[in-house]
Amino acid sequence: MDESAPSNVHHRDVVISVPNIAHLNLNSLSLNETRGASALSPSSSQKWLLRSTLQIENILTEEEDKKTWEACREALNAFDFSIEEEDKILGKAFGQVHSPYWGEERKKLVPKFNIVKEIMDYLRSLSLSDDDLRKVLKKFPEVLGCNLENEIKTNVQALEKEWGIKGKSLRNLLLRNPKVLGYNVDCKGDCMAQCTRCWVRF
Incomplete structure (x- = not known):
């Protein structure tokens, strides 16, 4: 026992x-x-x-690159993101963090302050408030890595000319589907395996 x-x-x-x-x-x-x-x-x-x-x-080995990254973070300060959120936005936009939007084509780049600022200024010109921009960046951070002239502005012009979408209608569309700013192909039903960037999704 x-x-x-x-x-x-x-x-x-x-x-x-x-x-x-x-x-x-x-x-x-x-x-x-x-x-x-x-x-x-x-x-x-x-x-x-x-x-x-x-x-x-690991990536920002140069002191100058680190300063540039910090400057781009500051450009996002108006939107009340945490540092981690700012890093995630910049990382997805410039290939430091994998994003299905880019697929495998996006090279890892260090964001440039002037590019980020120009895109933000242009988006503000579309009557998007800072609160609106915060929502756009949360849904589609990759917009900061898109080409301003060849993609963003071209797409906004196409929305206005081909669909008559502008003003409040454009604002509402961008809040609902900001990825339209980065569409750069149109397969017209014949898939090109670039679905995340195709107008067929519009």
Whole structure:
């Protein structure tokens, strides 16, 4: 009896503790899945912070590049993004973070302040408020990496000339589907495998 008692106690402890651990893991998994993160990371924001920091350290090796990145962050300050969100926006726009929009074609670039500012100024000229621009950048951060003359302005002109979309209608469209600013192909039903950038989605 003396030899079996410790064994029974130990067995009961295991039986009691294992479900508790499993319960905690399931809760953690559910929470992380809801946030779009893996069960191995405590939260998506922390996961992005680690990735962002590593990317800046690994890619922005030149001091001048780091200063340029900081300047571009400052250009986004008006929209009340966190530093992590600013890094994510710039990263997706300039190929530092993979985006399905670009596919595999986007080269990793260091964003240029004048390019970011010119695009933001042009979007403001379309009667988009800072709150509107915040929504556009959240939905379509890649817009900052699009060509202003050949894509953004050309597409806005096409929307006005071909569909008569301008003013408030244009604003509403851009808030609903800002990716239209970056469309640069039209397969006309004969797929070119560039669906994320095709007018057929319009």
